[in-house]
Amino acid sequence: MPDKTVGEALREAAERLSASSDTARLDAEVLMAHALATSRSSLLLNRMRDPVPEIFAALVDRRMEHEPVAYITGSQEFFGLPLAVGPDVLIPRGDSEVLVEAALAARPAARKVLDCGTGSGALLLAVLANLPDARGVGIDSSPGALAVAQGNAAALGLGNRACMIPADWHVPGWTAALDGPFDLILANPPYVETTVRLERSVAAYEPASALYSGELGLDDYRALIPQLPAILAPGGAALVEIGHEQAEAVAAIGASCGLSSRLHRDLGYRPRVLEFS
Numbered sequence: 001m002p003d004k005t006v007g008e009a010l011r012e013a014a015e016r017l018s019a020s021s022d023t024a025r026l027d028a029e030v031l032m033a034h035a036l037a038t039s040r041s042s043l044l045l046n047r048m049r050d051p052v053p054e055i056f057a058a059l060v061d062r063r064m065e066h067e068p069v070a071y072i073t074g075s076q077e078f079f080g081l082p083l084a085v086g087p088d089v090l091i092p093r094g095d096s097e098v099l100v101e102a103a104l105a106a107r108p109a110a111r112k113v114l115d116c117g118t119g120s121g122a123l124l125l126a127v128l129a130n131l132p133d134a135r136g137v138g139i140d141s142s143p144g145a146l147a148v149a150q151g152n153a154a155a156l157g158l159g160n161r162a163c164m165i166p167a168d169w170h171v172p173g174w175t176a177a178l179d180g181p182f183d184l185i186l187a188n189p190p191y192v193e194t195t196v197r198l199e200r201s202v203a204a205y206e207p208a209s210a211l212y213s214g215e216l217g218l219d220d221y222r223a224l225i226p227q228l229p230a231i232l233a234p235g236g237a238a239l240v241e242i243g244h245e246q247a248e249a250v251a252a253i254g255a256s257c258g259l260s261s262r263l264h265r266d267l268g269y270r271p272r273v274l275e276f277s
């Protein structure tokens with residue numbers, strides 16, 4: 001009996017994966033492209049009659065256990081950039097691209113950028129890739145995340161303009177190590193209510209420390225936002241991602257320390273980013 005082709009294996013895998021994923025066919029294609037070390041478009045155009053690589057079945061098994069595709073392949077595209085990701089970092093979401101767009105539009109001449117809770121480095125690196133004269137610092141309290149962010153900066157040729165530093169805004173004096181003030185401050189802090197049950201692929205695999213922030217999901221905003229005016233350059237802007245029901249509460253935290261805010265919405269037209277100045 002001839003070996004199964006890629007096309008046949010994709011059909012079977014998509015059917016199996018539909019039990020545990022809403023994006024079963026897409027997942028199967030991304031995993032197959034990864035197994036063949038090719039792009040998804042080249043897979044679909046040129047490789048459908050190839051024999052199936054042996055590793056493919058094991059990748060599908062991992063996805064059956066709800067592991068995110070990005071952790072299985074070790075990469076996620078964000079704002080057109082290929083980023084390495086792993087269990088130490090939140091997988092960059094498409095909705096966070098709104099923050100990058102808003103930052104680039106708000107301060108197109110920014111020279112110094114700070115990313116608070118940089119994780120994979122996604123926000124900082126996307127902004128720096130589009131502002132050739134800017135330099136930036138990414139901070140994170142997780143050493144594992146800083147290693148991932150540093151690796152991404154180097155892989156994207158941004159290592160000479162991006163510096164990743166351990167710091168935690170819950171610890172007094174954390175800004176001392178930073179060479180502020182900054183024209184642009186970016187932040188996608190944890191903001192999920194601790195009572196929320198996230199879907200299994202998120203809850204079982206992504207770092208809880210990057211997601212949960214107290215009963216109302218506001219603890220990190222309360223700790224971080226009041227410290228921003230001291231490190232924001234005159235005329236600078238701070239862009240902070242929010243949960244779609246948190247706009248009012250987070251704007252109020254900013255207002256209480258003299259920051260005015262402007263709301264930006266995500267691809268589903270939900271509130272997603274507050275721009276403070």
Ligand code: GLN
Pocket residue numbers: 093188189190191192202210211212
């Ligand atoms: N948008 C993320 C999620 O719920 C939450 C990100 C965060 O807490 N910063 O999947």
